Amino acid sequence: MDKKQIGEKVDQAASTGRMKLGELGSFIRDQRKAARLSLRKLSDQAGISNPYLSQIERGLRKPSAEILQSIAKALQISAETLYIRAGILDERRDSDTISAILQDPYLSEAHKRSLVEIYNNYLQLSAEAPKAATVKDVTG
Amino acid sequence: MDKKQIGEKVDQAASTGRMKLGELGSFIRDQRKAARLSLRKLSDQAGISNPYLSQIERGLRKPSAEILQSIAKALQISAETLYIRAGILDERRDSDTISAILQDPYLSEAHKRSLVEIYNNYLQLSAEAPKAATVKDVTG
DNA sequence: ATCTTTGTATAACAGTTGCAAGCACTAGAG
DNA sequence: CTCTAGTGCTTGCAACTGTTATACAAAGAT
Structure with missing residues (x-):
């Protein structure tokens, strides 16, 4: 594997990570909108700052499991759902x-x-x- | 609820948190010893620094889910086991x-x-x- | 005895996480 | 029209996470 290929591998890994955060953020925003909550309302209910929630939704920050737990609770969805999307937890199998x-x-x-x-x-x-x-x- | 009771509540919550980290750390140390691994060996296998692993085992730091995942993998136990002890995941998964x-x-x-x-x-x-x-x- | 391994202490550091203060914009009320 | 409330985002910062390097004492191996 020469330098060019290593470079490509690294770039791919970096953009994959960003994609995951973006997916998580989009999912949270979708859930929030489905619940008819403003960003400030949800952040209040989750007990986190609204700028931070905004950053999470836009995939700019990677929240800890605790923050995910708070958001999930405020959204009335299971924390596991968010963990799975964040890559913390594996998805359950079919069987x-x-x-x-x-x-x-x-x-x-x-x-x-x-x-x-x-x-x-x-x-x-x-x-x-x-x-x-x-x-x-x-x-x- | 007067000020004295609030104070006691806060103190209890704080010490509960610390107890949780200590439990997690003790558990990791126990598992490590059961696997006959030195701290340096486990840290190498988990891909984390040995001083940090030492601090985790002594309950001085609160590791991220990713670090827990790495440790679990190196110990050949499920990450969920550590998540539960860290308070990230509910024990209801037991059932x-x-x-x-x-x-x-x-x-x-x-x-x-x-x-x-x-x-x-x-x-x-x-x-x-x-x-x-x-x-x-x-x-x- | 010497040497190696072990766990820990410590400090400095870089990068990350989450926050508070504030800004810009929009919609609605008066 | 102005003012207010609500909305989402920007920015700077403190605290935290995790690393690296170095050092040390104690235990174990030779």
């Missing part, structure tokens, strides 16, 4: 139930397998259900 | 499995109830599991 079972910290491997199997049996009894997912499908 | 079962669009109510019951039975067979969660607990 939530199996995924949740497999990641449960309190289940043994044997119990996990049993639950997955029971779950798949139940799916087969439901005409509207998708094709039964396997453990392999989930772990990829 | 992910039940929550996922209940929200699964392809399960009938009867099947949901059955799966939850089986899950709770498995929890009771595990000494380390938390107290069995009920459907009511999850839905709030």
Whole structure:
């Protein structure tokens, strides 16, 4: 990888970061408008300064998780929604139930397998259900 | 609420915050030691400076979600674990499995109830599991 | 004994986060 | 028309986050 390619990689990473902040900001602004709130109203309710909220919406600043939490609460949406958009949290997979079972910290491997199997049996009894997912499908 | 009570409230909140950072730091140190890693080794693997990791472990600094993510990855634990301890994420994610079962669009109510019951039975067979969660607990 | 590793202290520093004060503009009321 | 209230943004700044470099004491290894 020569210098030109390294330069391109860096530029790409930088603009990707900015895009993420812009998306988050746009999303917050959209939610705010959907809630019929002015920027000042939302900032008051979230307990943050209105210039700062403005900067966040325009993607100029990267707010901490705490600020995101405050905004989410004021918007009456889940904080996780904002965390996901901010890149703090991963997006849940499609096969939530199996995924949740497999990641449960309190289940043994044997119990996990049993639950997955029971779950798949139940799916087969439901005409509207998708094709039964396997453990392999989930772990990829 | 008179001034004395307000003062006590503020003091309590402040010390609660400090306790939270100390808990997080202790947890990270415990995990590090369980993994038989030196502070310098973990900081290298996490890509953060060792004095900073030391300060985090001693509860002197409040790391960003990104730093927590790096530490979690180096410790091979989920970032969510650290987020919860840092107060970024609610512990209600602990009942992910039940929550996922209940929200699964392809399960009938009867099947949901059955799966939850089986899950709770498995929890009771595990000494380390938390107290069995009920459907009511999850839905709030 | 010496040398290495470990965790911590400290200071200086750069960059970032979030705020307060203030500005420019628009819409509506009188 | 003027004035007021509301709106979103600009700017400068303080505090914080995270780094680097250096140093030290204690523990562990040879």
